[in-house]
Amino acid sequence: MTSLVSRIGLIALSVRTVLAQTCVSYGMDFQNGGSYFQNSLSNDNFTFVSQFGGCQADTAYNILVDPTGEQTECSETNLTPDDTNMLSTCPIEKSQLSSGDWSVVIISNNGDSGNPIAYERDFSLSVGPQSTSTYTPTVTATVVTTPLVNVTTTATDTTTSTLPPSTVTSPKTTVMPTVTITPSRVTSTSTKTLLTLKLTKYTLEVVPVTMTKTASCKTPTRQSRHDPSATITPTVGPMAVKLSAKYRRGHYDGEKAKFVKERRARLQGRAPDPQPLVITDANTADWTTVTSTSTAAATTATILITTTLTQTVTPAPITVLSGTTVAPPVTVTAPTPTRTVTRYIIATSITTKAFKYTYTITSTTTPTAVATACKKAGGILY
Known part of the structure; x- marks a missing residue:
């Protein structure tokens, strides 16, 4: 970078009033005013991606500022070409980060002209272990049932019983009455199968299929507004102001606290909660099984029921002539009489059918090349 020493004072001491800047920077993975989660279990270095527009061919110095205001110099990035992802790596691992407000300061001479x-x-970080959420699939088996509607038809069986006739005395006539004896009715029962219901009994077998896919990269959308001007004096890297020990203690410490x-x-404390990593439980014994019942058209069963009705008949009186003897009745x-009662039964025929449910468990693999390319683009793997 040319004329660095002569121009460093303008940048460091007048960062709040940068003149007529046409060279601008944009945050990609960490954007101004955003809030993000970082996995404290990761030993990867903290990185961030920037894009530039309208700049000269030059290099930008990048500084990471922690929640207390302490600064760490990160790797340099090129200002050109325009709208190109530029990755800067900081000498601090994600496991060394802490939750709070962080900043990235980008400083450059922007070429000779x-x-x-x-x-x-400025952005907020929430740092913690990547929590894991286990997804347990629910397997649904559909069973078709056929409802049975019973319709009863009643037939009436009438039994007639005749009483002995009464006697009326009339003269000069001999009557030989006839008495009819009706034996008790004999009832026989027969059993018939009205219909046979064919039922299917299902047994559920879950067949897990494992499929491996390559992780995809979700790249961020660049903000419509570029980064705002810096509000803090750099204390690390080539752009650090050559301040005396007295000035550094008296001035910068106060500036840091104000910053x-x-x-x-x-930022108003925008740090998000840790984002869980969702995985699928591969043990099918843990899965929940649900039976869904589908109702088919109803089957109608008609059963004939016979009822008995007994009637008593009183015969007309027999006239006996007076003065004669009534002969013994014949x-x-x-x-x-006989009656047959038919009893109907409904038979069932059960067929066992194995229902196989195939569920695909997808595991994601992340090739190194994919992870590297995604990081350079400021994306998130999923």
Whole structure:
């Protein structure tokens, strides 16, 4: 970078009033005013991606500012070409991060003919272990049932019983009455199968199929507004101001405290909760099984029921002539009445059918090349 020493004072001491900047920077993975989660179990270095526009061919110095205002120098990035992802790596691992407000300061001479730039990108980090959420699939088996509607038809069986006739005395006539004896009715029962219901009994077998896919990269959308001007003096890297020990203690410590306070007010504690990593439980014994019942058209079963109705018949009186003897009645035995009662039963025929449910468990693999390319683009693997 040319004329670095002569121009460093303009950048470091006048970062709040940078003149007529046409060279601008944008945050990609960590954007100004955003809030993000970082996995404290990761030993990867903290990185961030920037894009530039309207800049001269030059290099930008990148500084990471922690929640207390302490600064760490990160790797340099090129200002050109425009709208190209530029990755900067910091010498601090994600496991060393802490939750709170963080900033990235980007400073550059912007070539020989361009105006110097000093931009600042404020964001919040929530740092913690990556929590894991286990997804247990629910397997649903559909069973079709056929409802049975019973319709009862009643038939009436009437039994007639005739009483002995009464006697009326009339003269000069001899009557030989006839008495009919009807034996008790004999009932026989027969059993018939009205219909047979064919039922299917299902047994559920879950067949897990494992499929491996390559992780995809979700790249961020660049903000419509570029990063705002920086509000803090750099103390690390080539752009650090050559301050005396007295000035550093008296001035910068006060500036750092003011910077931390103002940054906190701008961000207003936007740190998100840790984002869980969802995995599928591969043990099918843990899966929940649900039976879904589908109702088919109803089957109608008609059953004939016979009811017995008994009637008593009183015969007309027999007239006996007066003065004569009534002969003993003649007994006549009527045929034995019979009745057949049919009882209907509904038979069932059960067929066992194995229902196989195939569920695909997808595991994600992340090739090194994919992870590297995604990181350079400021994306998130999923």
